[in-house]
Amino acid sequence: MTYCLGMLVQGGLIMMADTRTNAGVDNISSYRKLRVFGGDGKRLIVVCSAGNLSTSQGALQRMMRGVPNPETLEMDSWQSVPSIYEAARAAGRAIRLARDGNDSLDQSAGVNFDASLLVGGAIDGEAHRLFLVYSEGNVIECGPDTPYLQIGEAKYGKPMLDRALRFETTPEEALKIGLISFDATMRANLAVGLPIDILVSRAGGARIDVQHRIEPSDAYFRDLSQRWADAMIAAVDGVPLPPYAGPA
Amino acid sequence: MTYCLGMLVQGGLIMMADTRTNAGVDNISSYRKLRVFGGDGKRLIVVCSAGNLSTSQGALQRMMRGVPNPETLEMDSWQSVPSIYEAARAAGRAIRLARDGNDSLDQSAGVNFDASLLVGGAIDGEAHRLFLVYSEGNVIECGPDTPYLQIGEAKYGKPMLDRALRFETTPEEALKIGLISFDATMRANLAVGLPIDILVSRAGGARIDVQHRIEPSDAYFRDLSQRWADAMIAAVDGVPLPPYAGPA
Numbered sequence: 001m002t003y004c005l006g007m008l009v010q011g012g013l014i015m016m017a018d019t020r021t022n023a024g025v026d027n028i029s030s031y032r033k034l035r036v037f038g039g040d041g042k043r044l045i046v047v048c049s050a051g052n053l054s055t056s057q058g059a060l061q062r063m064m065r066g067v068p069n070p071e072t073l074e075m076d077s078w079q080s081v082p083s084i085y086e087a088a089r090a091a092g093r094a095i096r097l098a099r100d101g102n103d104s105l106d107q108s109a110g111v112n113f114d115a116s117l118l119v120g121g122a123i124d125g126e127a128h129r130l131f132l133v134y135s136e137g138n139v140i141e142c143g144p145d146t147p148y149l150q151i152g153e154a155k156y157g158k159p160m161l162d163r164a165l166r167f168e169t170t171p172e173e174a175l176k177i178g179l180i181s182f183d184a185t186m187r188a189n190l191a192v193g194l195p196i197d198i199l200v201s202r203a204g205g206a207r208i209d210v211q212h213r214i215e216p217s218d219a220y221f222r223d224l225s226q227r228w229a230d231a232m233i234a235a236v237d238g239v240p241l242p243p244y245a246g247p248a
Numbered sequence: 249m250t251y252c253l254g255m256l257v258q259g260g261l262i263m264m265a266d267t268r269t270n271a272g273v274d275n276i277s278s279y280r281k282l283r284v285f286g287g288d289g290k291r292l293i294v295v296c297s298a299g300n301l302s303t304s305q306g307a308l309q310r311m312m313r314g315v316p317n318p319e320t321l322e323m324d325s326w327q328s329v330p331s332i333y334e335a336a337r338a339a340g341r342a343i344r345l346a347r348d349g350n351d352s353l354d355q356s357a358g359v360n361f362d363a364s365l366l367v368g369g370a371i372d373g374e375a376h377r378l379f380l381v382y383s384e385g386n387v388i389e390c391g392p393d394t395p396y397l398q399i400g401e402a403k404y405g406k407p408m409l410d411r412a413l414r415f416e417t418t419p420e421e422a423l424k425i426g427l428i429s430f431d432a433t434m435r436a437n438l439a440v441g442l443p444i445d446i447l448v449s450r451a452g453g454a455r456i457d458v459q460h461r462i463e464p465s466d467a468y469f470r471d472l473s474q475r476w477a478d479a480m481i482a483a484v485d486g487v488p489l490p491p492y493a494g495p496a
Binding site for chain 2: 158159175184224238
Protein backbone atom coordinates (compact mmCIF):
# COMPACT_ATOMS: atom_id res chain seq x y z
CA MET A 1 0.00 0.00 0.00
CA THR A 2 0.93 3.63 -0.36
CA TYR A 3 -0.41 7.06 0.38
CA CYS A 4 0.41 10.00 -1.87
CA LEU A 5 -1.10 13.45 -1.65
CA GLY A 6 -0.83 16.40 -3.99
CA MET A 7 -2.17 19.82 -3.03
CA LEU A 8 -2.44 22.76 -5.41
CA VAL A 9 -3.19 25.96 -3.52
CA GLN A 10 -2.97 29.60 -4.52
CA GLY A 11 0.57 29.83 -3.15
CA GLY A 12 1.98 26.75 -4.84
CA LEU A 13 2.22 23.01 -5.22
CA ILE A 14 2.81 20.58 -2.33
CA MET A 15 3.45 16.90 -2.99
CA MET A 16 3.93 14.15 -0.41
CA ALA A 17 4.45 10.39 -0.51
CA ASP A 18 5.24 7.69 1.98
CA THR A 19 7.92 5.12 1.15
CA ARG A 20 6.50 1.80 2.28
CA THR A 21 6.02 -0.96 -0.23
CA ASN A 22 4.67 -4.34 0.65
CA ALA A 23 3.91 -7.66 -0.97
CA GLY A 24 1.91 -9.09 1.89
CA VAL A 25 2.53 -7.95 5.47
CA ASP A 26 5.57 -10.22 5.68
CA ASN A 27 7.45 -8.49 2.90
CA ILE A 28 7.87 -4.77 3.55
CA SER A 29 10.44 -2.50 1.96
CA SER A 30 11.17 1.18 1.49
CA TYR A 31 11.03 2.63 -2.03
CA ARG A 32 11.02 6.25 -3.05
CA LYS A 33 7.62 7.07 -4.55
CA LEU A 34 8.14 10.81 -4.99
CA ARG A 35 10.41 11.68 -7.90
CA VAL A 36 11.51 15.04 -9.24
CA PHE A 37 12.53 15.89 -12.78
CA GLY A 38 14.07 19.30 -13.38
CA GLY A 39 13.66 22.13 -10.91
CA ASP A 40 15.88 24.67 -12.64
CA GLY A 41 13.16 27.34 -12.74
CA LYS A 42 12.11 26.41 -16.29
CA ARG A 43 10.91 22.81 -15.94
CA LEU A 44 9.72 21.07 -12.80
CA ILE A 45 7.83 17.77 -12.90
CA VAL A 46 7.03 15.98 -9.64
CA VAL A 47 5.64 12.45 -9.80
CA CYS A 48 4.19 10.31 -7.00
CA SER A 49 3.24 6.68 -7.64
CA ALA A 50 0.93 4.13 -6.04
CA GLY A 51 -0.06 0.61 -6.89
CA ASN A 52 1.99 -2.15 -8.47
CA LEU A 53 5.67 -1.25 -8.17
CA SER A 54 6.69 -3.05 -11.35
CA THR A 55 4.09 -1.11 -13.34
CA SER A 56 4.92 2.30 -11.84
CA GLN A 57 8.68 1.76 -12.22
CA GLY A 58 8.09 0.54 -15.78
CA ALA A 59 6.08 3.66 -16.57
CA LEU A 60 8.75 6.00 -15.13
CA GLN A 61 11.48 4.20 -17.07
CA ARG A 62 9.49 4.60 -20.27
CA MET A 63 9.00 8.31 -19.55
CA MET A 64 12.78 8.74 -19.23
CA ARG A 65 13.28 7.15 -22.63
CA GLY A 66 10.12 8.47 -24.32
CA VAL A 67 6.72 7.01 -25.19
CA PRO A 68 5.00 7.43 -28.56
CA ASN A 69 2.44 10.23 -28.88
CA PRO A 70 -0.19 9.06 -31.40
CA GLU A 71 -1.35 12.64 -32.07
CA THR A 72 2.06 14.17 -32.83
CA LEU A 73 3.91 10.99 -33.85
CA GLU A 74 6.77 12.15 -31.62
CA MET A 75 8.32 10.52 -28.57
CA ASP A 76 7.26 12.22 -25.32
CA SER A 77 9.57 12.19 -22.30
CA TRP A 78 9.93 14.21 -19.08
CA GLN A 79 12.55 16.24 -20.93
CA SER A 80 10.48 16.95 -24.05
CA VAL A 81 6.84 17.48 -23.00
CA PRO A 82 5.77 21.14 -23.45
CA SER A 83 3.36 21.28 -20.48
CA ILE A 84 2.34 19.43 -17.32
CA TYR A 85 -0.87 18.39 -19.07
CA GLU A 86 1.15 16.66 -21.79
CA ALA A 87 3.44 15.17 -19.12
CA ALA A 88 0.40 13.62 -17.40
CA ARG A 89 -1.07 12.32 -20.66
CA ALA A 90 2.25 10.81 -21.72
CA ALA A 91 2.62 9.24 -18.27
CA GLY A 92 -0.85 7.74 -18.78
CA ARG A 93 0.31 6.10 -21.99
CA ALA A 94 3.45 4.90 -20.18
CA ILE A 95 1.30 3.36 -17.41
CA ARG A 96 -0.78 1.52 -20.01
CA LEU A 97 2.31 0.20 -21.80
CA ALA A 98 3.84 -0.99 -18.51
CA ARG A 99 0.59 -2.48 -17.22
CA ASP A 100 -0.33 -4.22 -20.44
CA GLY A 101 3.21 -5.60 -20.63
CA ASN A 102 2.92 -7.01 -17.13
CA ASP A 103 -0.57 -8.39 -17.77
CA SER A 104 0.74 -10.30 -20.79
CA LEU A 105 3.39 -11.99 -18.61
CA ASP A 106 0.86 -13.16 -15.99
CA GLN A 107 -0.53 -16.45 -17.24
CA SER A 108 -2.75 -16.86 -14.18
CA ALA A 109 -4.28 -13.37 -14.61
CA GLY A 110 -4.32 -13.33 -10.81
CA VAL A 111 -2.05 -10.37 -10.12
CA ASN A 112 -3.31 -6.79 -10.01
CA PHE A 113 -0.87 -4.72 -12.06
CA ASP A 114 -2.79 -1.46 -11.66
CA ALA A 115 -0.83 1.66 -10.76
CA SER A 116 -1.69 5.35 -10.61
CA LEU A 117 0.32 8.55 -10.52
CA LEU A 118 0.13 12.14 -9.39
CA VAL A 119 1.92 14.44 -11.83
CA GLY A 120 2.40 18.08 -10.85
CA GLY A 121 4.67 20.98 -11.65
CA ALA A 122 5.18 23.78 -14.15
CA ILE A 123 6.96 24.02 -17.52
CA ASP A 124 8.18 27.11 -19.38
CA GLY A 125 6.38 29.72 -17.34
CA GLU A 126 2.95 28.07 -17.08
CA ALA A 127 1.15 28.18 -13.71
CA HIS A 128 1.54 25.06 -11.57
CA ARG A 129 -0.87 22.27 -12.45
CA LEU A 130 -1.58 18.92 -10.85
CA PHE A 131 -3.05 15.76 -12.41
CA LEU A 132 -4.07 12.29 -11.32
CA VAL A 133 -3.19 9.60 -13.87
CA TYR A 134 -5.38 6.52 -13.56
CA SER A 135 -4.30 2.99 -14.27
CA GLU A 136 -6.33 3.08 -17.49
CA GLY A 137 -4.18 5.99 -18.68
CA ASN A 138 -6.80 8.75 -18.44
CA VAL A 139 -6.10 11.87 -16.40
CA ILE A 140 -8.05 14.35 -14.26
CA GLU A 141 -6.89 17.78 -13.14
CA CYS A 142 -6.97 19.27 -9.65
CA GLY A 143 -9.06 22.43 -9.33
CA PRO A 144 -9.60 25.10 -6.66
CA ASP A 145 -12.93 23.68 -5.36
CA THR A 146 -11.14 20.59 -4.04
CA PRO A 147 -7.50 21.66 -4.06
CA TYR A 148 -5.99 18.20 -3.59
CA LEU A 149 -5.68 14.77 -5.20
CA GLN A 150 -4.87 11.49 -3.48
CA ILE A 151 -3.74 8.06 -4.65
CA GLY A 152 -3.36 4.84 -2.67
CA GLU A 153 -4.83 4.59 0.84
CA ALA A 154 -6.88 7.77 0.61
CA LYS A 155 -9.80 7.38 3.01
CA TYR A 156 -8.32 7.61 6.51
CA GLY A 157 -6.64 10.90 5.76
CA LYS A 158 -9.41 12.54 3.73
CA PRO A 159 -11.68 13.98 6.47
CA MET A 160 -9.20 16.59 7.73
CA LEU A 161 -8.35 17.67 4.18
CA ASP A 162 -12.04 18.35 3.50
CA ARG A 163 -12.37 20.24 6.76
CA ALA A 164 -9.19 22.30 6.77
CA LEU A 165 -7.73 22.69 3.27
CA ARG A 166 -8.85 25.54 1.03
CA PHE A 167 -7.40 27.02 -2.16
CA GLU A 168 -6.44 30.08 -0.10
CA THR A 169 -4.51 27.99 2.48
CA THR A 170 -0.80 28.89 2.48
CA PRO A 171 1.68 26.24 1.30
CA GLU A 172 3.16 25.93 4.84
CA GLU A 173 -0.28 25.43 6.35
CA ALA A 174 -1.19 22.98 3.56
CA LEU A 175 1.97 21.00 4.28
CA LYS A 176 1.00 20.82 7.95
CA ILE A 177 -2.55 19.67 7.10
CA GLY A 178 -1.06 17.10 4.73
CA LEU A 179 1.18 15.75 7.50
CA ILE A 180 -1.85 15.40 9.80
CA SER A 181 -3.53 13.46 7.00
CA PHE A 182 -0.47 11.20 6.75
CA ASP A 183 -0.41 10.70 10.52
CA ALA A 184 -4.04 9.52 10.52
CA THR A 185 -3.37 7.18 7.62
CA MET A 186 -0.24 5.65 9.15
CA ARG A 187 -2.02 4.97 12.44
CA ALA A 188 -4.78 3.05 10.61
CA ASN A 189 -2.84 1.21 7.90
CA LEU A 190 0.53 -0.41 8.63
CA ALA A 191 1.23 -0.54 4.90
CA VAL A 192 1.72 3.24 4.90
CA GLY A 193 4.84 4.27 6.81
CA LEU A 194 7.72 6.64 7.39
CA PRO A 195 9.86 8.07 5.92
CA ILE A 196 7.63 10.57 4.11
CA ASP A 197 9.05 12.55 1.18
CA ILE A 198 7.76 16.09 0.84
CA LEU A 199 8.20 18.74 -1.83
CA VAL A 200 6.97 22.33 -2.04
CA SER A 201 7.20 24.55 -5.13
CA ARG A 202 5.88 28.07 -4.71
CA ALA A 203 3.64 29.66 -7.33
CA GLY A 204 5.39 31.65 -10.01
CA GLY A 205 8.41 29.41 -10.42
CA ALA A 206 9.42 25.94 -11.49
CA ARG A 207 11.74 25.63 -8.51
CA ILE A 208 12.04 23.28 -5.55
CA ASP A 209 11.47 25.46 -2.48
CA VAL A 210 11.27 22.65 0.07
CA GLN A 211 12.46 19.09 -0.39
CA HIS A 212 12.77 16.97 2.68
CA ARG A 213 12.51 13.39 3.87
CA ILE A 214 10.73 12.99 7.22
CA GLU A 215 12.45 10.13 9.05
CA PRO A 216 11.04 8.29 12.11
CA SER A 217 13.29 10.42 14.34
CA ASP A 218 11.86 13.71 13.02
CA ALA A 219 11.06 15.89 16.05
CA TYR A 220 8.49 18.10 14.34
CA PHE A 221 6.48 15.18 12.99
CA ARG A 222 6.52 13.41 16.36
CA ASP A 223 5.30 16.57 18.03
CA LEU A 224 2.57 17.02 15.40
CA SER A 225 1.44 13.43 15.92
CA GLN A 226 1.26 13.81 19.69
CA ARG A 227 -0.48 17.19 19.54
CA TRP A 228 -3.04 15.77 17.11
CA ALA A 229 -3.69 12.74 19.32
CA ASP A 230 -4.16 14.99 22.36
CA ALA A 231 -6.42 17.36 20.40
CA MET A 232 -8.62 14.44 19.23
CA ILE A 233 -9.11 13.23 22.79
CA ALA A 234 -9.84 16.78 23.96
CA ALA A 235 -12.30 17.23 21.08
CA VAL A 236 -14.17 14.04 22.08
CA ASP A 237 -14.25 15.22 25.68
CA GLY A 238 -15.65 18.57 24.56
CA VAL A 239 -18.81 17.03 23.08
CA PRO A 240 -21.65 16.58 25.60
CA LEU A 241 -23.10 13.12 26.23
CA PRO A 242 -26.13 12.06 24.15
CA PRO A 243 -29.59 12.77 25.59
CA TYR A 244 -31.19 9.63 24.16
CA ALA A 245 -32.81 7.27 26.64
CA GLY A 246 -35.39 4.53 26.93
CA PRO A 247 -36.95 2.20 24.35
CA ALA A 248 -38.72 3.95 21.45
CA MET B 249 -23.18 1.78 0.77
CA THR B 250 -23.76 1.54 4.49
CA TYR B 251 -21.98 2.11 7.75
CA CYS B 252 -22.73 -0.07 10.77
CA LEU B 253 -20.83 -0.02 14.04
CA GLY B 254 -21.06 -2.34 17.03
CA MET B 255 -19.22 -1.55 20.27
CA LEU B 256 -18.89 -3.96 23.17
CA VAL B 257 -17.61 -2.19 26.27
CA GLN B 258 -17.54 -3.18 29.91
CA GLY B 259 -20.86 -1.44 30.53
CA GLY B 260 -22.78 -2.93 27.64
CA LEU B 261 -23.46 -3.26 23.93
CA ILE B 262 -23.98 -0.31 21.56
CA MET B 263 -25.09 -0.87 17.98
CA MET B 264 -25.58 1.76 15.29
CA ALA B 265 -26.52 1.74 11.60
CA ASP B 266 -27.33 4.32 8.99
CA THR B 267 -30.35 3.81 6.71
CA ARG B 268 -29.17 4.80 3.26
CA THR B 269 -29.27 2.25 0.46
CA ASN B 270 -28.21 3.01 -3.05
CA ALA B 271 -27.98 1.33 -6.41
CA GLY B 272 -25.86 3.98 -8.08
CA VAL B 273 -25.94 7.57 -6.87
CA ASP B 274 -29.17 8.14 -8.82
CA ASN B 275 -31.16 5.57 -6.87
CA ILE B 276 -31.08 6.25 -3.14
CA SER B 277 -33.56 4.96 -0.58
CA SER B 278 -33.93 4.54 3.16
CA TYR B 279 -34.03 1.03 4.60
CA ARG B 280 -33.75 -0.02 8.20
CA LYS B 281 -30.46 -1.89 8.66
CA LEU B 282 -30.61 -2.30 12.44
CA ARG B 283 -33.09 -4.94 13.58
CA VAL B 284 -33.95 -6.18 17.05
CA PHE B 285 -35.25 -9.60 18.04
CA GLY B 286 -36.50 -10.05 21.60
CA GLY B 287 -35.48 -7.63 24.34
CA ASP B 288 -37.59 -9.12 27.14
CA GLY B 289 -34.64 -9.55 29.50
CA LYS B 290 -34.10 -13.18 28.47
CA ARG B 291 -33.26 -12.94 24.77
CA LEU B 292 -31.93 -9.95 22.87
CA ILE B 293 -30.44 -10.24 19.39
CA VAL B 294 -29.47 -7.07 17.50
CA VAL B 295 -28.51 -7.36 13.84
CA CYS B 296 -27.00 -4.74 11.52
CA SER B 297 -26.54 -5.46 7.83
CA ALA B 298 -24.35 -4.11 5.03
CA GLY B 299 -23.84 -5.05 1.41
CA ASN B 300 -26.33 -6.35 -1.10
CA LEU B 301 -29.84 -5.65 0.19
CA SER B 302 -31.39 -8.68 -1.45
CA THR B 303 -28.84 -10.97 0.21
CA SER B 304 -29.13 -9.42 3.68
CA GLN B 305 -32.94 -9.38 3.56
CA GLY B 306 -32.89 -12.98 2.30
CA ALA B 307 -30.66 -14.00 5.19
CA LEU B 308 -32.85 -12.29 7.80
CA GLN B 309 -35.99 -13.90 6.30
CA ARG B 310 -34.33 -17.29 6.52
CA MET B 311 -33.36 -16.65 10.15
CA MET B 312 -37.00 -15.92 10.99
CA ARG B 313 -38.05 -19.23 9.47
CA GLY B 314 -35.00 -21.29 10.46
CA VAL B 315 -31.87 -22.50 8.66
CA PRO B 316 -30.50 -26.04 8.89
CA ASN B 317 -27.71 -26.66 11.40
CA PRO B 318 -25.52 -29.46 9.96
CA GLU B 319 -24.04 -30.26 13.40
CA THR B 320 -27.33 -30.65 15.31
CA LEU B 321 -29.64 -31.43 12.36
CA GLU B 322 -32.08 -28.91 13.81
CA MET B 323 -33.45 -25.71 12.35
CA ASP B 324 -31.87 -22.60 13.90
CA SER B 325 -33.80 -19.33 14.10
CA TRP B 326 -33.56 -16.11 16.12
CA GLN B 327 -36.13 -17.67 18.46
CA SER B 328 -34.37 -21.01 18.93
CA VAL B 329 -30.60 -20.37 19.05
CA PRO B 330 -29.20 -20.96 22.57
CA SER B 331 -26.48 -18.27 22.44
CA ILE B 332 -25.31 -15.24 20.47
CA TYR B 333 -22.46 -17.33 19.10
CA GLU B 334 -24.95 -19.79 17.61
CA ALA B 335 -27.07 -16.89 16.36
CA ALA B 336 -24.06 -15.50 14.49
CA ARG B 337 -23.10 -18.90 13.06
CA ALA B 338 -26.67 -19.58 11.92
CA ALA B 339 -26.81 -16.09 10.38
CA GLY B 340 -23.62 -16.98 8.52
CA ARG B 341 -25.30 -20.04 7.01
CA ALA B 342 -28.31 -17.89 6.16
CA ILE B 343 -26.06 -15.36 4.37
CA ARG B 344 -24.51 -18.16 2.33
CA LEU B 345 -27.89 -19.59 1.36
CA ALA B 346 -29.15 -16.15 0.34
CA ARG B 347 -25.97 -15.21 -1.51
CA ASP B 348 -25.60 -18.52 -3.33
CA GLY B 349 -29.28 -18.29 -4.30
CA ASN B 350 -28.74 -14.84 -5.77
CA ASP B 351 -25.53 -15.87 -7.52
CA SER B 352 -27.36 -18.71 -9.25
CA LEU B 353 -29.91 -16.22 -10.66
CA ASP B 354 -27.26 -13.90 -12.11
CA GLN B 355 -26.37 -15.27 -15.52
CA SER B 356 -23.89 -12.48 -16.21
CA ALA B 357 -22.04 -13.10 -12.90
CA GLY B 358 -21.57 -9.33 -12.90
CA VAL B 359 -23.41 -8.41 -9.69
CA ASN B 360 -21.77 -8.47 -6.28
CA PHE B 361 -24.20 -10.24 -3.94
CA ASP B 362 -21.91 -10.07 -0.90
CA ALA B 363 -23.40 -8.98 2.40
CA SER B 364 -22.14 -8.95 5.97
CA LEU B 365 -23.76 -8.66 9.39
CA LEU B 366 -23.05 -7.57 12.93
CA VAL B 367 -24.84 -9.82 15.43
CA GLY B 368 -24.82 -8.81 19.10
CA GLY B 369 -26.83 -9.37 22.25
CA ALA B 370 -27.30 -11.82 25.09
CA ILE B 371 -29.41 -14.96 25.54
CA ASP B 372 -30.47 -16.69 28.76
CA GLY B 373 -28.16 -14.88 31.15
CA GLU B 374 -24.95 -14.98 29.12
CA ALA B 375 -22.79 -11.85 29.02
CA HIS B 376 -23.27 -9.64 25.94
CA ARG B 377 -21.30 -10.79 22.92
CA LEU B 378 -20.78 -9.26 19.48
CA PHE B 379 -19.84 -10.93 16.19
CA LEU B 380 -19.09 -9.95 12.63
CA VAL B 381 -20.55 -12.37 10.06
CA TYR B 382 -18.68 -12.29 6.76
CA SER B 383 -20.22 -12.85 3.37
CA GLU B 384 -18.56 -16.28 3.27
CA GLY B 385 -20.51 -17.25 6.39
CA ASN B 386 -17.59 -17.31 8.85
CA VAL B 387 -17.71 -15.23 12.02
CA ILE B 388 -15.27 -13.34 14.26
CA GLU B 389 -15.92 -12.11 17.78
CA CYS B 390 -15.28 -8.66 19.23
CA GLY B 391 -12.83 -8.60 22.15
CA PRO B 392 -11.71 -6.02 24.73
CA ASP B 393 -8.44 -5.11 22.94
CA THR B 394 -10.40 -3.57 20.06
CA PRO B 395 -13.87 -3.18 21.53
CA TYR B 396 -15.69 -2.53 18.24
CA LEU B 397 -16.56 -4.07 14.89
CA GLN B 398 -17.53 -2.27 11.70
CA ILE B 399 -19.14 -3.27 8.40
CA GLY B 400 -19.66 -1.25 5.24
CA GLU B 401 -17.85 2.07 4.81
CA ALA B 402 -15.50 1.58 7.76
CA LYS B 403 -12.39 3.66 7.02
CA TYR B 404 -13.42 7.30 7.38
CA GLY B 405 -14.82 6.71 10.86
CA LYS B 406 -12.12 4.40 12.19
CA PRO B 407 -9.40 6.85 13.36
CA MET B 408 -11.44 8.36 16.22
CA LEU B 409 -12.55 4.92 17.39
CA ASP B 410 -8.92 3.84 17.67
CA ARG B 411 -8.00 7.02 19.49
CA ALA B 412 -10.92 7.37 21.89
CA LEU B 413 -12.73 4.07 22.46
CA ARG B 414 -11.55 1.70 25.20
CA PHE B 415 -13.18 -1.32 26.84
CA GLU B 416 -13.57 0.82 29.98
CA THR B 417 -15.41 3.61 28.10
CA THR B 418 -18.98 4.03 29.41
CA PRO B 419 -21.85 3.15 27.04
CA GLU B 420 -22.96 6.82 26.87
CA GLU B 421 -19.45 7.95 25.99
CA ALA B 422 -19.12 5.09 23.47
CA LEU B 423 -22.39 6.16 21.84
CA LYS B 424 -21.03 9.70 21.54
CA ILE B 425 -17.75 8.47 20.00
CA GLY B 426 -19.77 6.30 17.64
CA LEU B 427 -21.80 9.31 16.51
CA ILE B 428 -18.60 11.25 15.83
CA SER B 429 -17.47 8.29 13.73
CA PHE B 430 -20.76 8.40 11.81
CA ASP B 431 -20.46 12.16 11.30
CA ALA B 432 -17.00 11.76 9.74
CA THR B 433 -18.25 8.96 7.50
CA MET B 434 -21.33 10.85 6.31
CA ARG B 435 -19.27 13.91 5.41
CA ALA B 436 -16.97 11.80 3.22
CA ASN B 437 -19.39 9.32 1.61
CA LEU B 438 -22.80 10.44 0.36
CA ALA B 439 -23.93 6.81 0.33
CA VAL B 440 -23.99 6.85 4.15
CA GLY B 441 -26.76 9.08 5.50
CA LEU B 442 -29.26 9.98 8.18
CA PRO B 443 -31.41 8.76 9.84
CA ILE B 444 -29.13 6.70 12.11
CA ASP B 445 -30.64 3.93 14.23
CA ILE B 446 -29.01 3.41 17.64
CA LEU B 447 -29.47 0.80 20.33
CA VAL B 448 -27.86 0.43 23.77
CA SER B 449 -28.21 -2.63 26.01
CA ARG B 450 -26.48 -2.36 29.38
CA ALA B 451 -24.36 -5.24 30.71
CA GLY B 452 -26.18 -7.71 32.92
CA GLY B 453 -29.47 -7.76 31.03
CA ALA B 454 -30.95 -8.70 27.68
CA ARG B 455 -32.95 -5.49 27.60
CA ILE B 456 -33.16 -2.50 25.29
CA ASP B 457 -32.01 0.48 27.37
CA VAL B 458 -31.85 3.00 24.54
CA GLN B 459 -33.45 2.71 21.13
CA HIS B 460 -33.64 5.81 19.03
CA ARG B 461 -33.65 6.98 15.43
CA ILE B 462 -31.58 10.11 14.81
CA GLU B 463 -33.39 12.14 12.14
CA PRO B 464 -31.84 15.03 10.14
CA SER B 465 -33.60 17.49 12.48
CA ASP B 466 -31.97 15.99 15.62
CA ALA B 467 -30.63 18.91 17.68
CA TYR B 468 -28.03 16.90 19.62
CA PHE B 469 -26.51 15.36 16.50
CA ARG B 470 -26.37 18.73 14.71
CA ASP B 471 -24.63 20.23 17.73
CA LEU B 472 -22.19 17.29 17.88
CA SER B 473 -21.40 17.70 14.18
CA GLN B 474 -20.78 21.44 14.52
CA ARG B 475 -18.69 21.06 17.68
CA TRP B 476 -16.59 18.39 16.02
CA ALA B 477 -16.03 20.53 12.91
CA ASP B 478 -14.97 23.48 15.08
CA ALA B 479 -12.70 21.27 17.18
CA MET B 480 -10.98 19.87 14.07
CA ILE B 481 -10.23 23.36 12.78
CA ALA B 482 -8.98 24.42 16.22
CA ALA B 483 -6.83 21.28 16.41
CA VAL B 484 -5.23 22.09 13.03
CA ASP B 485 -4.63 25.67 14.17
CA GLY B 486 -2.98 24.35 17.35
CA VAL B 487 -0.21 22.55 15.47
CA PRO B 488 2.84 24.74 14.69
CA LEU B 489 3.94 25.23 11.08
CA PRO B 490 6.59 22.84 9.70
CA PRO B 491 10.24 23.90 10.01
CA TYR B 492 11.32 22.33 6.71
CA ALA B 493 12.93 24.63 4.19
CA GLY B 494 15.16 24.67 1.15
CA PRO B 495 16.22 21.91 -1.25
CA ALA B 496 17.86 18.88 0.35
